[in-house]
Amino acid sequence: MILLMIILAVAGGALLSIQAAINGQLGSKVGVFRSAFLTFSVGALVTALLIFFFEPKQTITLMDVPKWQLIGALFGVPYIVIMVLAVQRIGTAVATVAVIFGQLAMSMLIDNFGWLGNDAIPFSLTRLGAVICLGIALYFIYSGSTAARKRAAVNQ
Numbered sequence: 001m002i003l004l005m006i007i008l009a010v011a012g013g014a015l016l017s018i019q020a021a022i023n024g025q026l027g028s029k030v031g032v033f034r035s036a037f038l039t040f041s042v043g044a045l046v047t048a049l050l051i052f053f054f055e056p057k058q059t060i061t062l063m064d065v066p067k068w069q070l071i072g073a074l075f076g077v078p079y080i081v082i083m084v085l086a087v088q089r090i091g092t093a094v095a096t097v098a099v100i101f102g103q104l105a106m107s108m109l110i111d112n113f114g115w116l117g118n119d120a121i122p123f124s125l126t127r128l129g130a131v132i133c134l135g136i137a138l139y140f141i142y143s144g145s146t147a148a149r150k151r152a153a154v155n156q
Contacts, residue, residue, distance in 0.1 A: 017096045023080065024087030024095075036080045091145050097138045104134055 019039070027035035062070065079099070086095035108127055114120030 013100075017092060020083045020087050020096060021092040023084045024092065027084035028088050032081055032084045035084050036077065039080050040076070090142070094138070094142050094145050097134070097141050101131075101134050101138050104131055 023035050023039060026038070083095055083099065086098070090098075108123060108131065110116060110118055111121040112123040
């Protein structure tokens with residue numbers, strides 16, 4: 001089951017990269033906020049259909065949970081807007097790795113301190129190594145993208 005969840009998470013990450021590339025193109029043609037609006041509108045419609053047809057009844061409703069948990073919904077908006085802007089300027093790969101770097105760094109803080117009601121998972125040297133490796137990957141992906149853009153500019 002754990003392997004399946006990892007595979008699904010990797011697939012989700014792949015879909016986010018595809019979404020970022022498409023939204024970057026769409027945003028450059030129709031505007032950043034219209035692109036974000038389309039993403040959330042279609043997402044809300046699809047999610048509503050999934051809830052209607054597949055969601056089992058829950059004993060607790062959205063109005064019953066601690067109100068601070070509802071603000072999580074707001075964090076998707078800056079992500080989409082930032083990605084639409086970033087992909088246009090730095091490319092899909094650099095933007096995606098930068099987002100993953102930010103996710104990894106923040107998730108390690110959340111894990112370490114048990115923030116937001118999550119179980120605490122102590123920081124370790126292997127986790128630090130992962131952050132460093134991802135930072136190095138971000139540097140090389142950015143450097144490679146910059147060099148490729150310079151070569152393409154010279155060849156035009």
